[in-house]
Amino acid sequence: xxxxxxxxxxxxxxxxxxxxxxxxxxxxxxxxxxxxxxxxxxxxxxxxxxxxxxxxxxxxxxxxxxxxxxxxxxxxxxxxxxxxxxxxxxxxxxxxxxxxxxxxxxxxxxxxxxxxxxxxxxxxxxxxxxxxxxxxxxxxxxxxxxxxxxxxxxxxxxxxxxxxxxxxxxxxxxxxxxxxxxxxxxxxxxxxxxxxxxxxxxxxxxxxxx
Numbered sequence: 352x353x354x355x356x357x358x359x360x361x362x363x364x365x366x367x368x369x370x371x372x373x374x375x376x377x378x379x380x381x382x383x384x385x386x387x388x389x390x391x392x393x394x395x396x397x398x399x400x401x402x403x404x405x406x407x408x409x410x411x412x413x414x415x416x417x418x419x420x421x422x423x424x425x426x427x428x429x430x431x432x433x434x435x436x437x438x439x440x441x442x443x444x445x446x447x448x449x450x451x452x453x454x455x456x457x458x459x460x461x462x463x464x465x466x467x468x469x470x471x472x473x474x475x476x477x478x479x480x481x482x483x484x485x486x487x488x489x490x491x492x493x494x495x496x497x498x499x500x501x502x503x504x505x506x507x508x509x510x511x512x513x514x515x516x517x518x519x520x521x522x523x524x525x526x527x528x529x530x531x532x533x534x535x536x537x538x539x540x541x542x543x544x545x546x547x548x549x550x551x552x553x554x555x556x557x558x559x560x561x
Contacts, residue, residue: 376408
């Protein structure tokens with residue numbers, strides 16, 4: 352780029368820096384036509400713009416057809432997209448240990464396999480460390496594949512219900528009536544509450560159903 356001190360050139364450079372994509376290429380092409388005789392190379396020397404971008408802008412300006420920017424193709428490819436066999440093996444490991452939202456309010460799927468355990472199982476299946484991502488990357492992969500880590504909490508019986516006070520009031524009244532009757536015998540029995548079991552009992556927090 353020429354070390355131009357022309358304030359107009361500096362202004363045009365700053366204006367181009369504030370634009371991106373198609374608007375930037377179109378602006379550079381218009382400047383190249385007006386000040387550089389339509390030459391992308393001269394625009395590169397004068398303003399420091401990439402001549403390939405200016406040349407593309409000149410074609411867009413002349414044809415009226417906009418080139419579509421392929422932004423998704425830029426940058427680093429995700430691990431699960433670059434290695435589809437690894438993604439399939441991860442899914443085969445995690446899917447059997449996965450369950451849906453117990454309340455069916457979302458489409459999320461939950462698993463009790465952490466990223467560290469998934470990596471350990473992949474190594475056991477024959478993968479070398481050089482072919483596997485880091486633990487933090489594996490967590491990101493699992494999240495992108497739709498798996499969320501959720502600890503299965505042990506189900507706990509309810510300590511009190513809406514009828515608890517009424518039940519105990521009835522017990523107190525029955526005991527008082529029995530105490531007033533000399534012909535009755537009071538027997539104390541310790542019982543355990545029966546709790547249903549299953550994958551979705553108590554909001555899906557029962558580990559016995561896994």
